[in-house]
Amino acid sequence: QSALTQPRSVSGSPGQSVTISCTGSSTDIGAYNYVSWYQQHPGKTPKLLIFDVTKRPSGVPDRFSGSKSGTTASLTISGLQAEDEADYHCCSYAGTWVFGGGTRLTVL
């Protein structure tokens, strides 16, 4: 199973919105509505932000939203804040689980 494709890095200014894409195939993102996103600050444990494409766990701000179109999933972060600077990992069920390579978000 090939890894999902994410941009290596994205950036935005405080208050702006950024979108991180995650491209897969017809056997993972295109086949199941089980896409999740994880935030990971340097040296820390990953934290679940979005599951089942669009759902947010309790405690995750509604500034974080997820979507999917065909074989591409997206994570949008609105109202960027300094503490959003982190790595973001997408993940899709495909009979097993497959992750993307991760995207480093820099808040300018």
Added chain:
Amino acid sequence: QVQLVQSGAEVKKPGASVKVSCKASDYSFPSYGFSWVRQAPGQGLEWMGWINIYSANTKYTQKFQDRISMTADTSTGTVYMELRSLTSDDTAVYYCATGGSVLYDAFHIWGQGTDVVVSS
């Protein structure tokens, strides 16, 4: 909230095996499925496999199929991941994670990670 507590860091020689444990702080937590995910230095996350603690059903990714074993001790609520025939490419932080009882449940809760270094 339930926490997953993993065993401590390991240093292994090439060709050896490592066994990492993961224990739920509250065994009444209604989640029976546990995944193992690893992260090599400077790299992304990589899913390795899954075990249902009660049925002992497992699912491994093909990459590790021949040298990984996941087991569980239901009396203590502990799951184990053993990786054999280690090489330097297996140097990574190993995480256990859970979120439900079926394979396609997302990873809501993560352990603190276990550093495994493979070096001669």
